[in-house]
Every structure is written in C-alpha cells, then in structure tokens.
Amino acid sequence: MPLTKAEIARLRSLQDKKHREDLGLFVVEGGKVVTELLSAHYPFAELYATDGWPSAVRTTGLAPQLITAEEMGRISHYPTPSNVVAVGRIARRELAPPALDRGLTLALDGIQDPGNVGTLLRIADWFALDRVVLSPDCADLFSSKVISASMGSFARVEVFTAELADALATCTAPVLGCDLRGEDVHALEPLRDAVIVIGNEGRGLTPAVAARVTRRITIPRFGGAESLNAAVAAAIVCDNLRRSG
Amino acid sequence: MPLTKAEIARLRSLQDKKHREDLGLFVVEGGKVVTELLSAHYPFAELYATDGWPSAVRTTGLAPQLITAEEMGRISHYPTPSNVVAVGRIARRELAPPALDRGLTLALDGIQDPGNVGTLLRIADWFALDRVVLSPDCADLFSSKVISASMGSFARVEVFTAELADALATCTAPVLGCDLRGEDVHALEPLRDAVIVIGNEGRGLTPAVAARVTRRITIPRFGGAESLNAAVAAAIVCDNLRRSG
Structure with missing residues (x-):
C-alpha cells in the first residue's frame, strides 16, 4: 500500500x-x-x-x-x-541521584558535536561503562548523526539526561575531570566506582560542574598540542581505568 | 587598495x-x-x-x-x-625510505575524513611523534577542514606523503597495527623506534599495508562495540607507548 x-x-x-x-x-x-x-x-x-x-x-x-x-x-x-x-x-531517562554512586559513568558536559557524542557512546560501550549521562545542552541523542556515529552503541549503552552539577552534588563516587595540572592518569589506582566528566569541545567544563570534580587527572603531554579532543581524552582515561581495574 | x-x-x-x-x-x-x-x-x-x-x-x-x-x-x-x-x-614532502627506521611514526592508510586526519595530527603533536605519513588517498592535508581540526598541530607536526606499503617494505623499526587478536597494548615494552599504522575508518588497513605489520596490537575490549574509531585507537596506542617509554 x-x-x-x-x-x-x-x-x-x-x-x-x-x-x-x-x-x-x-x-x-x-x-x-x-x-x-x-x-x-x-x-x-x-x-x-x-x-x-x-x-x-x-x-x-x-x-x-x-x-x-x-x-x-x-x-x-x-x-x-x-x-x-x-x-x-524517543525515551529519555531521567537520572535518579544515587545512580552515579555505583559503577563507571561517563558524564558529558555540553558536548555539542553529534559526531563526538556518538564516538563517546562507542567508547563507553567498548569499555563497558555502566552508563553515560548527557547534560541537557549536549547534541540531541536522537539525532541521526549521533546514532550513526555511535556505530550501534546507541542500542547498547544506558544513556540518561541530567543537570550534571545537581546530579554530582550528592555523588559519593570520585568525580574525575581532565586537567593539565592533576594526577598522572598512568598512576590511577583501580576504581570500581567513578564518574568521568568530559567538558565541551571549546570551553571545557562549566564552572558548576568543575566545582564537583574531586580528582583532577592529567594525560601526560610530550609535544606542542594544547589539548586533546574530548573523545580522545575520554578514551585514554577509560583505557587507564580499565587497565588498573 | x-x-x-x-x-x-x-x-x-x-x-x-x-x-x-x-x-x-x-x-x-x-x-x-x-x-x-x-x-x-x-x-x-x-x-x-x-x-x-x-x-x-x-x-x-x-x-x-x-x-x-x-x-x-x-x-x-x-x-x-x-x-x-x-x-x-603547498609543500608536500616525499619520504626518503630510511626515514621510518628511527623515532616514532604515525602512518595513516586511507583516512578519508578530514576531521579524523586533523585529530590524528593533534594526537601526533600531543605525544611528540617524530612524523606523520599519509597515504596518497588520505583526506587532503591542505584542506581547511584538516587544518582546522588539527588545532594548530598542522604547523608543528612533520607530515609526509608516501605509498605506505613501499615505504614500510624496507623499514627496520617494528610496524604496529591494531587488531582484535594481537598483543595486549598494556604489555607493550618501551619502543624508541616504531611505526603505528592506522587503517581507513570503514575497511581498516589495505592488504598490502597489513602485510607489512610486524606486531599486531590489541586494545582490550570490555563491552559490545565492534571497534574504536581511528583517532581513538591511535591515541590509546600512543599513550601506552609513551607510558612504557
């Protein structure tokens, strides 16, 4: 018909x-x-x-x-x-606050590029993180670009939407944020519970979310680049967390 | 005027x-x-x-x-x-064959997305690799998208163009390729000289380049994703190489 x-x-x-x-x-x-x-x-x-x-x-x-x-x-x-x-x-899941206390969470603070959000879902899937939390200003999870870039991980990763600063306020797990002057990521001890926060491509973490970071983590730099992109930084942190886990 | x-x-x-x-x-x-x-x-x-x-x-x-x-x-x-x-x-540098024997090289085999090529230049810059080699079918190094995505690394990284299979034929340094069944990247020993080859986003390495790989490296996977994207895989290998170096 x-x-x-x-x-x-x-x-x-x-x-x-x-x-x-x-x-x-x-x-x-x-x-x-x-x-x-x-x-x-x-x-x-x-x-x-x-x-x-x-x-x-x-x-x-x-x-x-x-x-x-x-x-x-x-x-x-x-x-x-x-x-x-x-x-x-479309089914957006709201995050109930104690949810971040257990397991490994990737929290995205205003990641605007749909390709980056999709790549980050794929990374969360590869490293079997327990969930991904998107701030409300991230690229739309249900846009075709996010879903395509996730290469199928869209169907396998638990994704929530939440105001990150609020969600992290009562979180008992360590909150890891990438920073140029923090602990060496290579020296991370095994963490069963942790939240990894990844900031916007241009401006980094919003001040309210940065204030919730309890451990600043540094990926050692050897050359001239000022930063790594969001997905690359997240992947390196995940690889080191899983290595020590 | x-x-x-x-x-x-x-x-x-x-x-x-x-x-x-x-x-x-x-x-x-x-x-x-x-x-x-x-x-x-x-x-x-x-x-x-x-x-x-x-x-x-x-x-x-x-x-x-x-x-x-x-x-x-x-x-x-x-x-x-x-x-x-x-x-x-525009100044494209041709690679003189013994060049790959010394130092760390990132070799890109048909990376077609300009954003990925730019991100890979940024990774090479961050980890202070000695050079990047592009196969002739990579995205054009002088396209504005590649240069923008490199975030300034375009000016700092030595980039060459070469037929990779030919360039690798006489290379005395180990040639590392990512593979789902290889050595654990976490067990890599220090390598002062190495070539890391990264394949096309969809099809991976061309057979002629795959035949030049001397060490197959695996990034441990914990979840359901079938693969990581090219830049993410390259960054994890570089972080592990530099960690052990």
Whole structure:
C-alpha cells in the first residue's frame, strides 16, 4: 500500500528536533546503521525498505513495510536516498541521584558535536561503562548523526539526561575531570566506582560542574598540542581505568 | 587598495583541491585557526583581515592586507564570513625510505575524513611523534577542514606523503597495527623506534599495508562495540607507548 502524503510529511519532518519532540519519534536511515541497531535488538517502531534492501537482513526483528524507490526518495533525509529507514520512539531517562554512586559513568558536559557524542557512546560501550549521562545542552541523542556515529552503541549503552552539577552534588563516587595540572592518569589506582566528566569541545567544563570534580587527572603531554579532543581524552582515561581495574 | 576581481576569484577558487594544486596554494579562514598557526610561526604567504580582526593579534607574523567586510564576504568560503583569511604555499614532502627506521611514526592508510586526519595530527603533536605519513588517498592535508581540526598541530607536526606499503617494505623499526587478536597494548615494552599504522575508518588497513605489520596490537575490549574509531585507537596506542617509554 503506498504511503499517504501525510505519512511522507511526517517521516520527512523527523529530521527536525522540534518535530521529533512533538511526535516522540526519531528516524535513522541507511543499511549500515539500521542493520547495526537491529542486530543489537533495538526495538524500532516502524521500518520502511525498498526491494533493494537485502532480504537476509530483513528477517531480523521487525518486518519492513515495502515502499518504492520513489517513496524512499520522498521520505529520505539525504540527497542520495538509501534503501531503508527505521523509526523509533524517543525515551529519555531521567537520572535518579544515587545512580552515579555505583559503577563507571561517563558524564558529558555540553558536548555539542553529534559526531563526538556518538564516538563517546562507542567508547563507553567498548569499555563497558555502566552508563553515560548527557547534560541537557549536549547534541540531541536522537539525532541521526549521533546514532550513526555511535556505530550501534546507541542500542547498547544506558544513556540518561541530567543537570550534571545537581546530579554530582550528592555523588559519593570520585568525580574525575581532565586537567593539565592533576594526577598522572598512568598512576590511577583501580576504581570500581567513578564518574568521568568530559567538558565541551571549546570551553571545557562549566564552572558548576568543575566545582564537583574531586580528582583532577592529567594525560601526560610530550609535544606542542594544547589539548586533546574530548573523545580522545575520554578514551585514554577509560583505557587507564580499565587497565588498573 | 581594493581587491581586484581576479584576486577575489583566485582566493575563492582555493576551496577546490584542483585549484589549490594548480596554484600551489591553500587557504585557511577564521580568527581561531589563523591565530593558532601564526602563534606556531607558520609562514603564511598572504593575510587578509577586516577592521574587526583584533589588532593585538595582527602584530604577530605577517602584516595583514586590510580589506572591507564586503570584500571578505566575497572571498569567504563560509556562509558567515570571518574576519581573517590566510594563504599558504603547498609543500608536500616525499619520504626518503630510511626515514621510518628511527623515532616514532604515525602512518595513516586511507583516512578519508578530514576531521579524523586533523585529530590524528593533534594526537601526533600531543605525544611528540617524530612524523606523520599519509597515504596518497588520505583526506587532503591542505584542506581547511584538516587544518582546522588539527588545532594548530598542522604547523608543528612533520607530515609526509608516501605509498605506505613501499615505504614500510624496507623499514627496520617494528610496524604496529591494531587488531582484535594481537598483543595486549598494556604489555607493550618501551619502543624508541616504531611505526603505528592506522587503517581507513570503514575497511581498516589495505592488504598490502597489513602485510607489512610486524606486531599486531590489541586494545582490550570490555563491552559490545565492534571497534574504536581511528583517532581513538591511535591515541590509546600512543599513550601506552609513551607510558612504557
């Protein structure tokens, strides 16, 4: 059955954060990302595919609604449409305060680049952190760029949204922040419980979050670069935490 | 003196790799990147600024040619023009084969994303590697995206272009490649001389380069992600190499 004009308009509108929030839905497009998320058993609500989508993949999870290439061209967010589009329900989890006391948490303070947020989810997944917390001004978790950059980790990592300074105020676990003058990351002892806070790409941590850092950690520098990017710094801290753990 | 039409057309044309190669020139735009490179004493050939560019910065290096905001709008590569544009001379260094035998080299095999190449230059700079070698199919070193993402490291890191498989054929230093089944990166002994090869974002190392790897290195994985991104993997290997060094 062909898609109605209203269905096409609805699917197209999901590129916009405002419409996503209004409808409580998000969209991802492309065989790679959709397959990654279906393989991770992500519970999509709707799936649209053209004949070109490999049938071997179709058998996983939800049965796709077959649409024509012309319809795909109309719902696609890209100049070159792919052959599959999936729609999921937005569910943002609020953080209950004691949650940060146990396990390893990556807390992102205003990371604005969707590619960086996705890469940080992938790092949290690789190192099996217990959760990621996004401040409300991070790139939107449900944007297609964040989800694509996470390479499937979007489906595997527990993500919460919270005002970080509030969430950290009562946290009993050590709060690690990267700093040029702190403890050597190579000397970190095993930590079963910790929060790693990572600041915005340009301005670093907000003062309210920086005030909650209980241990300042330094990645030793040998050359001339002033800083490392957010995802790289997070990964090095995680590798050292897991090494000593 | 106002810019001529020909000068404006020439400056605009430098967004294109083909025109950059024809003219042997590249362009960077924006106060942040231009200031970073001037601070690192990068020898620009031309500098254009509007009155809005802070005079405190102007005194560093080359004196800028003052242009109007309208002229800046015409030479700018961005929808919102900045207040400074700098032009440099393209100089690609060919690698003489014994060069890889000594010191630490980061070799990039087909890294296509300009942001990743820039981030990798920044990592090489942070860890004071001796050089970076780009395969000919990497993102263009002289594209404004690579230079911006390098955060000034473009001016500090020695970069060469070479066919990697050929360059590695006669290399006497160990050639480290990331692999899911190799030696634990945490057990790396000190290495004064080494080449770290990093593969393309999607396909990894080309077979000819993979055949030159003499030590396969594994970053221990704890969770579900299938891989780490190229820059993150490179940074973790560098941190471990420098730790043991």
